[in-house]
Amino acid sequence: MAESHTVKNIPCEACHVSKEKMETPTITQCQQCHNLDVLVKQTESVKPRNPHFSPHYQNKLECSNCHIGHEPSENFCGQCHNFDFKVP
Ligand code: HEC
Ligand code: HEC
Ligand code: HEC
Ligand code: HEC
Numbered sequence: 070m071a072e073s074h075t076v077k078n079i080p081c082e083a084c085h086v087s088k089e090k091m092e093t094p095t096i097t098q099c100q101q102c103h104n105l106d107v108l109v110k111q112t113e114s115v116k117p118r119n120p121h122f123s124p125h126y127q128n129k130l131e132c133s134n135c136h137i138g139h140e141p142s143e144n145f146c147g148q149c150h151n152f153d154f155k156v157p
Contacts, residue, residue: 070136070157084138099132120146120154 071084083102084094105128109121120135122128123146134145135156142156 070142071138073157093133094138095133096129096131115154117152118146118150120152120156 074084075081081091082088084098085091086094086098105121109119109128112119112121123130130145134143135154136142144152144154144156146152146154
């Protein structure tokens with residue numbers, strides 16, 4: 070996921086804030102470029118459920134639960150549901 074950004078010349082700091090402390094980016098960082106309302110709409114028709122909106126977390130689940138960063142993505146909902154998500 071992160072690599073698809075760096076190839077577009079998006080700097081490390083866009084997600085990590087500071088080059089000195091590479092902390093796990095929060096939703097606040099991602100949100101600066103990915104409007105949450107737009108995102109929820111974009112994946113509205115994903116089956117079996119919208120990964121960006123749930124009764125538990127609404128649209129507030131930390132992105133890095135699924136879009137891990139520099140490692141393969143994960144299907145966070147899959148811990149409890151049989152949702153067959155392919156997370157980019
Ligand atoms: C699109 C956002 C994004 C960009 C751009 C990005 N990262 Fe990350 N990075 C992440 C996320 C998300 C994690 C957290 C992974 C996790 O939760 O385990 C992370 C984690 C890290 C970590 C902590 C070690 C690890 O893998 O958990 C380091 C170090 C790091 N990134 C370095 C960089 C460097 C250097 C760059 C620039 C070349 C960069 N990142 C660009 C999203 C990004
Ligand atoms: C500086 C702006 C910027 C930031 C910050 C940013 N993104 Fe992106 N992201 C983009 C752009 C631009 C694209 C490409 C959109 C396109 O091609 O339509 C993209 C594409 C994506 C994609 C789909 C492409 C793929 O397969 O990787 C995902 C998933 C994504 N971003 C997740 C995240 C997450 C999670 C974070 C926070 C850790 C984040 N982004 C932070 C600008 C950003
Ligand atoms: C529960 C897991 C999960 C979480 C949390 C999550 N995503 Fe996603 N994301 C997905 C899945 C699955 C897809 C692929 C949807 C599809 O099949 O088109 C996706 C696709 C995307 C895309 C590409 C959208 C497109 O045009 O198809 C972007 C951008 C993105 N996510 C950004 C984010 C951002 C930003 C956050 C945090 C606000 C986030 N995601 C949180 C699972 C997740
Ligand atoms: C820790 C376990 C857990 C996780 C993680 C989890 N869920 Fe759930 N979810 C439940 C339980 C328990 C119910 C209530 C039982 C039911 O009604 O099926 C539920 C109910 C739901 C429902 C309403 C019932 C339905 O099937 O229509 C939706 C929609 C849903 N979850 C979506 C999600 C999405 C999307 C994610 C990931 C972002 C997620 N859940 C993550 C446990 C979880």
